[in-house]
Amino acid sequence: MQTLADLELHSLPMADPAFSADPWPEFAKARAAHPWLATCDFGFVIHQYDAMRDLLWLDHSLTGAYHDVVEIMEAEGTPWGRFQHESLLARTGDAHKRIRSVLAPAFTPQQAARHRPLMRKVIAGLLDEWVPKGEFDFEDFASFFPITVMCSLIGAPTAAIGSLRSSMEAFGLSMSMDKKFLPRLNEATLVLDAFAREIVAERRKARLAPGEDMLEILVTTLDEGKLSERELYDLLIFLFVAGYDTSKNALTLLMNVLIDRPDLYRRCAEDPALCRKVTEENFRYLTTSTIPRIVTKDIAYRDVAIPAGTLLFFPVSISGRDPAIANADAFDPERDQAKKRHITFGMGVHICLGQFIARAQIEEGLHQIAQRIRNPRRIGTSQWRPFYGVWGLKGLPIAFDQAEALEPAE
Numbered sequence: 502m503q504t505l506a507d508l509e510l511h512s513l514p515m516a517d518p519a520f521s522a523d524p525w526p527e528f529a530k531a532r533a534a535h536p537w538l539a540t541c542d543f544g545f546v547i548h549q550y551d552a553m554r555d556l557l558w559l560d561h562s563l564t565g566a567y568h569d570v571v572e573i574m575e576a577e578g579t580p581w582g583r584f585q586h587e588s589l590l591a592r593t594g595d596a597h598k599r600i601r602s603v604l605a606p607a608f609t610p611q612q613a614a615r616h617r618p619l620m621r622k623v624i625a626g627l628l629d630e631w632v633p634k635g636e637f638d639f640e641d642f643a644s645f646f647p648i649t650v651m652c653s654l655i656g657a658p659t660a661a662i663g664s665l666r667s668s669m670e671a672f673g674l675s676m677s678m679d680k681k682f683l684p685r686l687n688e689a690t691l692v693l694d695a696f697a698r699e700i701v702a703e704r705r706k707a708r709l710a711p712g713e714d715m716l717e718i719l720v721t722t723l724d725e726g727k728l729s730e731r732e733l734y735d736l737l738i739f740l741f742v743a744g745y746d747t748s749k750n751a752l753t754l755l756m757n758v759l760i761d762r763p764d765l766y767r768r769c770a771e772d773p774a775l776c777r778k779v780t781e782e783n784f785r786y787l788t789t790s791t792i793p794r795i796v797t798k799d800i801a802y803r804d805v806a807i808p809a810g811t812l813l814f815f816p817v818s819i820s821g822r823d824p825a826i827a828n829a830d831a832f833d834p835e836r837d838q839a840k841k842r843h844i845t846f847g848m849g850v851h852i853c854l855g856q857f858i859a860r861a862q863i864e865e866g867l868h869q870i871a872q873r874i875r876n877p878r879r880i881g882t883s884q885w886r887p888f889y890g891v892w893g894l895k896g897l898p899i900a901f902d903q904a905e906a907l908e909p910a911e
């Protein structure tokens with residue numbers, strides 16, 4: 502059995518902006534040094550698909566390293582630090598099960614399918630507003646889609662979106678491991694907390710039919726004593742932020758790919774089934790998240806002893822690009838579905854609850870975007886977001902030809 506100290510591992514400079522812009526040569530060096538393990542600024546990185554999959558299942562020996570991230574950020578006693586300690590992702594065992602089971606019925610594939618007409622309506626409304634501009638930053642445009650859908654599903658007023666967006670944007674930097682963002686993170690937590698309190702207070706004055714929207718489900722659960730008031734506000738904050746930058750960045754990354762694949766993009770306007778395949782291939786090809794975990798019990802994996810207390814990072818954003826996957830670097834929506842291996846939505850007890858909503862949103866969004874935004878072309882440069890946490894493009898300025906929808910939105 503080897504110890505971590507015995508291994509000669511490549512060090513991935515994941516906090517470096519140059520790494521965010523082009524991590525591939527560094528991951529190739531990491532693979533050349535060791536098949537599945539590397540180091541980084543704060544711990545170790547699991548970079549191989551099989552190893553990510555095997556280790557993320559070990560919920561009894563690994564847990565979300567969200568408490569450790571608070572320590573690294575020196576955020577103890579701050580509003581954001583408190584939220585990270587108590588959020589759904591940081592919870593374990595029965596406390597996690599109890600809260601997850603409140604949400605789970607609202608996040609099934611059937612529920613996601615039920616929300617498709619709402620998603621179509623939201624994207625159609627946004628396109629009506631944005632397409633006449635003729636050119637815009639696609640990332641800005643894309644950001645309004647998941648917030649509007651989420652506010653509608655929760656039952657929160659969409660009028661507040663303008664003022665909430667910058668807080669959600671700030672919250673997207675939660676796992677960036679960069680202390681300079683702490684003041685913005687704290688401010689964003691306070692804004693979202695105040696908003697959560699406000700919508701709960703409003704709902705108390707005018708209740709809806711049982712189960713009519715997520716807020717009604719959550720307030721009922723609170724009344725039944727199955728959720729504390731603090732847990733309710735934290736869940737609302739979490740729901741607003743969990744699907745925001747992940748979905749926005751995934752859609753922006755997809756547009757960035759499709760700008761260079763005009764034939765494929767054009768066909769997405771006509772073919773919803775192709776939009777499904779393109780969306781899934783996008784989740785394999787390039788997505789957003791790096792998951793932090795702390796080892797809670799000594800483990801041994803493939804002859805390497807990993808002691809309790811080791812901080813592990815799982816860049817699931819690149820899990821689908823493992824060289825073991827045939828032709829991994831080609832964007833091919835027609836590839837065999839059974840071989841589309843990726844862990845974009847995590848694995849184990851914290852696997853993304855919103856994954857069916859995320860898939861449906863991007864499929865519906867892409868189909869209408871491809872109809873109304875014809876021949877998109879870049880008119881400026883993009884930057885990259887920090888690789889730690891939620892990665893993706895920062896800005897995607899485009900110009901395009903305006904067109905009418907091929908079919909009326911329901």
Ligand code: HEM
Nearest residue numbers: 589590743744747748751790845846847851853854855859
């Ligand atoms: C492209 C879009 C998305 C991606 C890539 C994504 C990714 C992830 C990942 C990797 C995790 C696991 C984190 C961990 O294990 O520490 C997660 C958890 C979660 N996501 Fe998503 N997500 C997306 C969209 C959404 C949406 C739209 C929602 C809600 C509407 C959502 C709600 C959640 C929730 C509630 C959890 C926590 C589950 C738990 O702790 O039990 N996500 N997501």
